[in-house]
Amino acid sequence: MKLYGYWRSSAAYRVRIALNLKGLCAEQLSVHLVRNGGEQHQAAFKALNPQELVPALVVTDDNDERAELVLSQSLAIIEYLDEAFGGEALLPGDIEQRALVRAMAMGIACEIHPLNNLRVLQYLTGTLKLDDAAKNDWYRHWVEQGFGALEQQLQQYSGRYCFGDQVSLVDICLVPQVYNAKRFNIDLSPYPNICRINDECLILPAFIDAAPENQPDAQ
Ligand SMILES: N[C@@H](CCC(=O)N[C@@H](CS)C(=O)NCC(=O)O)C(=O)O
Helix, strand or coil, X not given: CEEEEXXXXXXXXXXXXXXXXXXXXXXEEECCCCHHHCHHHCHXXXXXXXXXXXXXXXXXXXXXXXXXXXXXXXXXXXXXXXXXXXXXXXXXXXXXXXXXXHHHXXXXXXXXXHHHCHHHHHHHHHHCXXXXXXXXXXXXXXXXXXXXXXXXXXXXXXXXXXXXXXXXXXXXXXXXXXXXXXXXXXXXXXXXXXXXXXXXXCCCHHXXXXXXXXXXXXX
């Protein structure tokens, strides 16, 4: 398998954590999101993922060199890895619990992250000519709204981790989002459960090895 990602990409960070939890190896290929206007916009990468976003996972068939599965969207990739390979389950077996886990994970991946993605921030400052202070207010607003909702859900569903005592898709989404929030100096003190669970995850080797600073393309 080949994982196209970038050390600071939180969506690629999610997939790295999932690969580690499943005990899987993937060759990592760096797509620099800023250099030369962003390598995600270059033809070679666009051919792989027309969405011009990392991560992209390329899965090859050992029995057929020409057969390649190219997957985009971190949640789809992670669910594929979970279903295709053994090892630690990333979603609960129970159908209702699985839906709850997906809902909490999507609260991060679909409601916070896309609004604060690089291309959105570039649009705010480039096309709409907002200054850095306004951009940071925008960023903080969506994190606070999303983390406020998640903190409430964690009061109901968390144990040691976001959903009970088992690491799940929610933790995989949470840790990169907290990493990003810290980069933008968001005050996390109103979210004790988020902070506690983030700390719990960050002592696990799967999360440590996936951390942005531990990637070969980290600058
Ligand atoms: N929903 C997508 C989001 C992917 C995404 O937004 N990737 C970011 C990095 S975290 C990216 O490639 N940004 C490039 C850009 O904004 O131009 C997923 O979960 O994979």
